[in-house]
Amino acid sequence: MALDSLFDPDGVAVVGASATEGKIGYEAMQNAIAYDAPIYPVNPSGSGTVFGREFVSSVTEIDGPVDLALSCVPGPVVPDVIEDCGRAGIGAAVIFSGGFAEAGEEGEQLQRRLVEAADDGNVHLLGPNTSGFLRPAEDLHATFATGTEDIRSGNVAIIAQSGGIAFATAFRAENEGRGVSAMVGLGNSANVGFQEAIDFFDTDDQTDSIVLHVEGTNDARGLLETCQSASTPVVAYNVGEQDVGDFAESHTGSLTGDHELYEAGFAQYGVPTVRSVAELYDAGTALADCPRPSGPNVGVVTAQAGPGIAITDRLKADGATLPSLSDETQAVVEEILPGITFSANPVDTGRPMPEFGDVVEAVARDENVDIVLVYELFEEGLGFPTETLEGLPEATGKPIVFATGGARAALEPELEKMTECDIPTYTTPERGADAVGALVNYAKRNPLADAVESEVNTDD
Amino acid sequence: MTDHIETATSTGRTTLTESEAKEVLATHGIDVPDGETVRSPEAATDAARRLGYPVVVKIESPSVQHKSDWGDGAGVVLGVADDDAVADAAREIFETADRQGIDAAVRVESALEVDAGIEVIVGGTRDPSFGPTVLVGLGGVAVEVLQDTSHRLAPVTEEQALEMTHELEASELLDGYRGEPAVDREAIAAAIQTVSEFLVEESEVSEVEINPLLARSEDVLALDALIALAPDDESD
Numbered sequence: 001m002a003l004d005s006l007f008d009p010d011g012v013a014v015v016g017a018s019a020t021e022g023k024i025g026y027e028a029m030q031n032a033i034a035y036d037a038p039i040y041p042v043n044p045s046g047s048g049t050v051f052g053r054e055f056v057s058s059v060t061e062i063d064g065p066v067d068l069a070l071s072c073v074p075g076p077v078v079p080d081v082i083e084d085c086g087r088a089g090i091g092a093a094v095i096f097s098g099g100f101a102e103a104g105e106e107g108e109q110l111q112r113r114l115v116e117a118a119d120d121g122n123v124h125l126l127g128p129n130t131s132g133f134l135r136p137a138e139d140l141h142a143t144f145a146t147g148t149e150d151i152r153s154g155n156v157a158i159i160a161q162s163g164g165i166a167f168a169t170a171f172r173a174e175n176e177g178r179g180v181s182a183m184v185g186l187g188n189s190a191n192v193g194f195q196e197a198i199d200f201f202d203t204d205d206q207t208d209s210i211v212l213h214v215e216g217t218n219d220a221r222g223l224l225e226t227c228q229s230a231s232t233p234v235v236a237y238n239v240g241e242q243d244v245g246d247f248a249e250s251h252t253g254s255l256t257g258d259h260e261l262y263e264a265g266f267a268q269y270g271v272p273t274v275r276s277v278a279e280l281y282d283a284g285t286a287l288a289d290c291p292r293p294s295g296p297n298v299g300v301v302t303a304q305a306g307p308g309i310a311i312t313d314r315l316k317a318d319g320a321t322l323p324s325l326s327d328e329t330q331a332v333v334e335e336i337l338p339g340i341t342f343s344a345n346p347v348d349t350g351r352p353m354p355e356f357g358d359v360v361e362a363v364a365r366d367e368n369v370d371i372v373l374v375y376e377l378f379e380e381g382l383g384f385p386t387e388t389l390e391g392l393p394e395a396t397g398k399p400i401v402f403a404t405g406g407a408r409a410a411l412e413p414e415l416e417k418m419t420e421c422d423i424p425t426y427t428t429p430e431r432g433a434d435a436v437g438a439l440v441n442y443a444k445r446n447p448l449a450d451a452v453e454s455e456v457n458t459d460d
Numbered sequence: 461m462t463d464h465i466e467t468a469t470s471t472g473r474t475t476l477t478e479s480e481a482k483e484v485l486a487t488h489g490i491d492v493p494d495g496e497t498v499r500s501p502e503a504a505t506d507a508a509r510r511l512g513y514p515v516v517v518k519i520e521s522p523s524v525q526h527k528s529d530w531g532d533g534a535g536v537v538l539g540v541a542d543d544d545a546v547a548d549a550a551r552e553i554f555e556t557a558d559r560q561g562i563d564a565a566v567r568v569e570s571a572l573e574v575d576a577g578i579e580v581i582v583g584g585t586r587d588p589s590f591g592p593t594v595l596v597g598l599g600g601v602a603v604e605v606l607q608d609t610s611h612r613l614a615p616v617t618e619e620q621a622l623e624m625t626h627e628l629e630a631s632e633l634l635d636g637y638r639g640e641p642a643v644d645r646e647a648i649a650a651a652i653q654t655v656s657e658f659l660v661e662e663s664e665v666s667e668v669e670i671n672p673l674l675a676r677s678e679d680v681l682a683l684d685a686l687i688a689l690a691p692d693d694e695s696d
Contacts, residue, residue: 220589221613255583255597255609261590264611268620 003192003200005091006124007135007182009067010037012142013059013090015081016072017041019050024096024144025072026050028132031141031148038064059088068092070132070142075099078128079113086121093118094142095127101188102129115190124196130187131163134170136179137206154179156284157201157232159194160213161186165237165277169211172281177412178419181206193217195226202230208288211280212236212271216258224269233287235272235438237280238262272441274434282431283438289424290371290399293443297323298436299369300346301360303353303376307429308346311375311403314430318437319444320371322346329366333359352376357385364396370443371399373436375429378406384414390421399439401425403432465689469664474689477520478527479567481685485670488654492682495569504550505543507568514541514571517549521557521564525686531556539571572674572681578633578643579672579683582651584614584659586666586690592659596621596652598630599672606630614656621649621656634675643675651680666690 012032018025025043032039033051040062046055056062059069059081069085071078075097085093100111111128118125126133132143137153145167151174158173160166163185170183181204184197194217201207210232217223227234241259266273272287274280298320302308312322322345325333333347334340336355340347347363349356356376364372376384384404393400402418402425404411415425426432464480476484482492496507497520508515518527519535527535534556537549550566557564579599586592590613597609610627612620625631625645636642655668667688674681 216589218589220587221591224613255603255607256585256587256593256595256611258589260609260611261587261593261613264593265590265613268613 003092003124003196005067006094006126006192007133007200008138009092011040011064011066011068012037013040013042013056013062013066013069014072015042015059015069017043017046017050017055018072019046019048027144027146028070028072028096031143032070034139034141034149036139038066040064040066042069059084059090062088066090068094068142071095071097072144073097075107075110075128079110079117082114082117082123082125083121085123086117090123092124092126094130094132095125095187095190096130096132096144098129100128100190111188111190118191124192125190126184126192127187128190129163130185131167132185134180134183137181150174151183152179153206154181155206155208155288156180156281157182157184157204157207157210158213158284159184159186159197159201159210161189161215161217162213163187165213168277169213169281172277176281177416178285181208189217193219194223195219198226198230198234202232207232209284210234211284213277213280214238214262215240220262220265224265224271227266227271228269233292233442235274235280235283235287235442236262236266237274237277238266267445270442270446272438272445274438278431279434282426282435285424286399286401286435286439287442289419289422290401290439291393291397293371293399293439294397295370296321296440296444297368297370298440299323299325299363299366299372301349301356301363301372301374302346303349303351303356305348305350307375307377307403307405308348310429311373311433312346314433315373315436315440318434318440320437320440323368325363325366326368329362332362336362352379352382354382356382357388360385360400361388361392364392364398364400369398371401371436371439373401373403373432375403375432378404378411378414380410384418386414386417386421389418389423393422399436401432401436401439403427403429465662465664465687469689473522475522475525476687476689477522478518478685479520481687482682484687485654485682485685488658490651490654490670490682491679492685493569493572495567497565497567498550499565501547501550501554504566504568505546508540508543508546511568511570514539515546516540516569516571517546517553518567518569519553519557519564520567521562523562524564572683577674577676580648580675581609581669581671582648582655582673583669583671584655584667586659592656594624594652594656594659596624596628596648598628598633612656615660616653616656618649618653621652622646624652625649641677643677644679647680648673648675651682664689
């Protein structure tokens with residue numbers, strides 16, 4: 001892969017490495033040494049060692065394999081550093097400093113020089129103006145930010161235009177007790193942009209879904225085409241709803257804002273969209289953990305009426321369909337629970353009970369249902385029906401999503417067990433509904449894939 | 461009928477006149493009202509007689525984009541009912557244009573019963589990042605105040621174009637509200653599709669707007685049209 005040198009490097013040089021605590025070159029060095037590969041501190045004015053590694057005066061002086069440079073030096077000297085990288089055969093660099101295209105005419109000129117140096121030396125650039133990237137499973141923390149070692153490995157890849165949003169989403173994952181397969185802040189995207197990053201993580205074994213934060217790009221059409229051709233599900237968060245178009249010639253121009261086009265474009269190209277960092281990560285975990293949904297029909301099973309009503313309301317607003325359950329399913333449900341409160345859809349068992357898992361299974365096996373959303377408040381004596389639900393997503397080929405509420409200490413181990421069964425969990429009714437909403441929209445926006453596949457099979 | 465576009469770009473113009481734009485759209489299958497472009501008050505009267513009263517009299521000039529705002533209302537006169545009124549309206553346009561030193565002609569068109577339909581806007585832009593895009597919206601107050609629009613990247617399928625009309629908040633109005641007849645939703649969708657394909661094919665065109673497109677029970681009619689062109693150095 002083209003970006004192996006960036007995301008899977010054999011050695012790392014920290015350019016501008018420093019022994020002074022608090023400096024970017026120190027933090028980046030501290031993060032880098034966790035990675036299982038040679039790490040070289042580079043600084044012409046450095047002497048002795050830092051974190052047990054001897055300073056090297058230039059990347060061209062490194063004796064050993066090195067694919068990636070982390071550039072901690074100020075903007076104006078970056079083009080020279082990248083020129084040296086090219087000469088040293090270093091295939092990728094992360095550029096933390098700002099003052100490039102985001103900072104007016106002079107900055108744009110500096111970025112042009114930077115890209116020229118990168119093109120000449122064949123160097124892939126992440127940034128400039130980025131906080132870097134993380135691959136927790138490899139202990140690769142290509143960043144100067146602190147506390148990133150607590151971000152666990154997971155199956156969602158975050159690709160954000162803003163480094164700040166990248167970290168906001170990754171720490172959200174950590175707070176949720178989950179993790180990420182990668183976190184990438186693109187910054188100015190000098191020569192590695194959405195397309196290149198999406199292509200890379202589409203074929204990454206650890207990545208089961210890709211979540212995007214998009215402010216604006218000069219090739220939105222290309223971004224959309226890349227999303228469409230990815231086989232990994234993609235979900236997107238576009239910021240800028242309140243911005244208006246800056247065309248003046250006509251109503252059409254002033255009515256056509258970028259946000260409208262991103263929303264319309266993502267819908268046309270098969271990508272569900274969300275409206276917050278929290279929702280972005282939730283949608284990512286639903287798409288990553290669940291089997292691919294085959295349609296928008298949601299069966300809801302709830303142990304409490306109120307949350308069930310809130311969920312149903314929210315699901316409908318998200319574009320879901322709540323089909324009637326088949327007579328067969330209704331009969332099974334009534335056999336399990338004679339005199340059940342409401343057995344159509346949602347199925348309301350009235351309270352948690354030992355048979356709750358069997359009811360969920362009956363609904364999951366209903367041919368009218370494409371996706372199952374379960375809500376059950378945690379009850380100490382009963383626990384969750386994890387044993388019954390284990391293997392159900394795989395057996396039915398349908399997403400099963402679990403929403404709940406309870407005291408954190410009691411919930412956490414239980415939810416972890418549920419997640420291990422490929423059933424993503426959410427701790428409010430609406431979060432569960434919105435995560436299912438992303439699955440629904442993914443199914444609605446990618447309707448042809450199955451039909452095309454079966455057509456191909458018939459031709460064989 | 462791309463000749464109009466070629467002629468305009470070769471003379472450095474960035475917009476087509478209304479009658480040029482309508483002619484271009486008509487060749488792509490979008491109906492426009494009958495009309496003639498004239499150069500004198502006398503010719504305006506002759507044209508109005510041929511078209512039949514009432515008529516609409518409007519300024520036609522590459523320098524004037526917002527016709528109804530032009531010349532204190534002289535730019536568009538609706539419901540003109542006889543020879544004298546046509547000649548007066550046309551004379552006012554020519555004299556105002558002379559005072560402003562702009563080159564202008566007069567467009568005389570058959571007046572339509574606009575109450576017998578709903579005005580919508582159908583348009584499209586060539587966005588530097590997204591490429592060709594299309595929109596549909598309810599016309600008049602709805603589009604200006606409520607911004608009730610639906611967008612897609614072009615080209616769109618017939619199904620997508622139809623879906624766009626259903627996405628409008630005011631979509632129900634198209635089905636006939638409080639006893640009004642339903643308008644031809646398929647014809648609106650066809651116009652959206654035509655604009656979408658036109659933008660995809662004609663790379664010099666930066667913007668198209670049919671505003672209003674009068675949607676009636678049996679068809680749609682482009683009452684006004686704008687086609688803007690991108691200078692060469694921007695179209696690549």
